[in-house]
Amino acid sequence: MMLWLATTLLVLLALASCGLATWRIIQGPTHADRVVALDIMLAAAVGLCVAASIYTARTVFLDVAIGLALVGFVATVGWARVVDKGADQQGADQ
Amino acid sequence: MMLDALVSVFLLAGGVLLLIAAWGVVALPDALSRQHAATKAGTFALAMVCIGAMLFALDWAWSWRILLILGFLLATLPVASHLLARAAVRESNLVPDASQVRLIGDDPAQASKPGSRT
Numbered sequence: 001m002m003l004w005l006a007t008t009l010l011v012l013l014a015l016a017s018c019g020l021a022t023w024r025i026i027q028g029p030t031h032a033d034r035v036v037a038l039d040i041m042l043a044a045a046v047g048l049c050v051a052a053s054i055y056t057a058r059t060v061f062l063d064v065a066i067g068l069a070l071v072g073f074v075a076t077v078g079w080a081r082v083v084d085k086g087a088d089q090q091g092a093d094q
Numbered sequence: 095m096m097l098d099a100l101v102s103v104f105l106l107a108g109g110v111l112l113l114i115a116a117w118g119v120v121a122l123p124d125a126l127s128r129q130h131a132a133t134k135a136g137t138f139a140l141a142m143v144c145i146g147a148m149l150f151a152l153d154w155a156w157s158w159r160i161l162l163i164l165g166f167l168l169a170t171l172p173v174a175s176h177l178l179a180r181a182a183v184r185e186s187n188l189v190p191d192a193s194q195v196r197l198i199g200d201d202p203a204q205a206s207k208p209g210s211r212t
Contacts, residue, residue: 003101003102006103009109016113017117024119024120024128030185032129033119033125036119036125036128037119040112040136043112043139046143047140053147059155062159069166070166073171076177086185
């Protein structure tokens with residue numbers, strides 16, 4: 001019962017941080033801020049996967065979390081490179 | 095029962111830290127400090143949640159997967175946060191000068207004027 005309550009609270013907190021990250025993605029103001037907010041969303045997604053595996057007592061959701069962590073790293077590095085190159089381009093234009 | 099309590103504490107600590115990280119991303123004044131809040135606190139929060147799940151199962155089928163997630167996060171997040179910080183500095187033309195760094199509550203218009211901080 002206590003474990004169920006803690007897991008539910010973890011899910012709610014992760015969803016709340018997803019909401020805050022969404023606000024930052026909409027608000028901006030720079031692209032780097034949006035990529036950082038995506039990073040928070042990724043962390044929340046991994047947390048939700050772990051919570052799902054605790055609810056169901058199955059390991060399949062942990063496999064999903066591994067995949068998310070892998071894809072999220074590549075996505076973050078890729079976006080950071082894009083933002084970096086974009087800044088370079090802007091500097092060359094001015 | 096004791097173990098359940100320990101697992102609950104770890105899971106809740108992870109959730110609260112995740113919320114603090116997200117709040118930092120919303121509240122802090124520039125991209126560099128937001129990146130700092132997100133990557134450090136986010137990693138710690140995920141480590142707490144993963145340790146909680148490991149204590150919940152006490153089983154190798156869970157443990158090696160969780161250790162894989164944790165090891166992967168600890169190996170890659172420094173790289174990701176470095177690249178994010180670099181992108182943030184270059185995009186917003188932040189001056190890497192500690193005396194110019196803005197704090198929560200500072201007026202951005204005033205902070206850009208010279209001599210406004212003593």
